[in-house]
Amino acid sequence: MQKANERKIAIIGGGPGGLTLAVILQKYGVKATVYEKSSFQANNQQGGSLDIHSESGQRALQEADLFESFQAVARYDGEDFRLFDKKGKMYLEEIAEDHGSDRPEIDRGVLCEMILQALHPTSIRWNHSLSHVVPLKDDLYELHFENGNVETANLVIGADGAFSKVRPLLTKAKAEYTGLSMVEVHIKNVAIDHPELASFNRRGKMFALADHKAIIGQLNGDGDIRVYASFQVEQEWLDQSGFLWDQPDIAKQKLLSYFEDWDESLQNYIRLAEGKILPRRIYMLPVGLTWAHRAGVTLIGDAAHLMSPFAGEGVNLAMLDATELALSIVQHNDLSIAVQGYEQKMYAYSGEAARESYKNLQLCFGDQAASRLAALMNQYHQQA
Ligand SMILES: Cc1cc2nc3c(=O)[nH]c(=O)nc-3n(C[C@H](O)[C@H](O)[C@H](O)COP(=O)(O)OP(=O)(O)OC[C@H]3O[C@@H](n4cnc5c(N)ncnc54)[C@H](O)[C@@H]3O)c2cc1C
CATH class of the missing domain: 3.50.50.60 (FAD/NAD(P)-binding domain)
Structure with missing residues (x-):
């Protein structure tokens, strides 16, 4: 040897x-x-x-x-974690203790x-x-x-x-496609430029779930919010749905159109985004x-x-x-x-x-996603 x-x-x-x-x-x-x-x-x-x-x-x-x-x-x-449905009804709010x-x-x-x-x-x-x-x-x-x-x-x-x-x-x-595709956008310098969104999102993640779709917001260390607009769709959807990925402003408007019956507070996660727009397929x-x-x-x-x-x-x-x-x-x-x-x-x-x-x-990404995720998380916390 x-x-x-x-x-x-x-x-x-x-x-x-x-x-x-x-x-x-x-x-x-x-x-x-x-x-x-x-x-x-x-x-x-x-x-x-x-x-x-x-x-x-x-x-x-x-x-x-x-x-x-x-x-x-x-x-x-x-x-921090906040969970909503598309109407902006909150199902769960977890506030992390400082250093806890x-x-x-x-x-x-x-x-x-x-x-x-x-x-x-x-x-x-x-x-x-x-x-x-x-x-x-x-x-x-x-x-x-x-x-x-x-x-x-x-x-x-x-x-x-x-x-x-x-x-x-x-x-x-x-690696196989999971059935989930995401469009990632960024909102810059949230605390200074968008204080209302900063207080809505708080210091962690925001999940809004409904209709086999999601808007997920995640505060990053550089003060930006990374947003994942997520869809349960066919693998080809990102290519075939007509998004112009090299024209972010137009692509953003198209992205918003998929969430037109969602609450204004949630649409803001897309409306206030700037810069690049990135398609992602999720595999497993x-x-x-x-x-x-x-x-x-x-x-x-x-x-x-x-x-x-x-x-x-x-x-x-x-x-x-x-x-x-x-x-x-x-x-x-x-x-x-x-x-x-x-x-x-x-x-x-x-x-x-x-x-x-x-x-x-x-x-x-199933039916009644927000209420079912809240129930699961509450059960998890009770067991912990
Ligand atoms: C949208 C999204 C959100 C996520 N959120 C979370 C989260 O909140 N929490 C969490 O725990 N995980 C999360 N993950 C998953 C997490 O990012 C990965 O599980 C983690 O990065 C895996 O680490 P890794 O080192 O195995 O692989 P990777 O991070 O993928 O690193 C692989 C490295 O290999 C290099 N590489 C690839 N191919 C080659 C090659 N042929 N030759 C040489 N180098 C190569 C790549 O450049 C890369 O540096 C998320 C993933 C995605 C897509």
């Missing part, structure tokens, strides 16, 4: 999962290289606000010795930047988009990148998200996906268990996977045993979260 530090570990993807894994391995003196398709700047700008849970995301930050840095930037008062939340918020870009700062700069290769992997022998793989580079690795870890190029080595399963992997163990390859995060955002677990699971896999590699000299130990644990917790996410997605 090769000595621990002669083995090459390749992590494909430098999102929250891949970066966390690399930093925890680095802490224990295990060498690994992250290959990330985007440039540093692009990675840093992606994504909205994420709540980081104590048992998963926060545990990972503790293992990575980043918890204090996280506490310095996390928004402990960003957890165990699920503080952080923007994805800030989180990735913080983890990246802890990683030795030579451990990450930017502009390395994996095109395919060629198995050479049981635990040796050749990695081919779009830029022409070819590397080898004894362990290839796919942390490359929804459309993973590593996943086909392990399973035929593909089969709930409870597993695969036959293969020496030298595994998956973490969305690559392993992509689910809709309606359990609020995606980033937390990616960071928990990173922790479990890193600690298993540190504990076991044999990489194959390490990976199998991680995979068995991961299947159990990710399957549960995927089932919850799927159930919540059905509920949020």
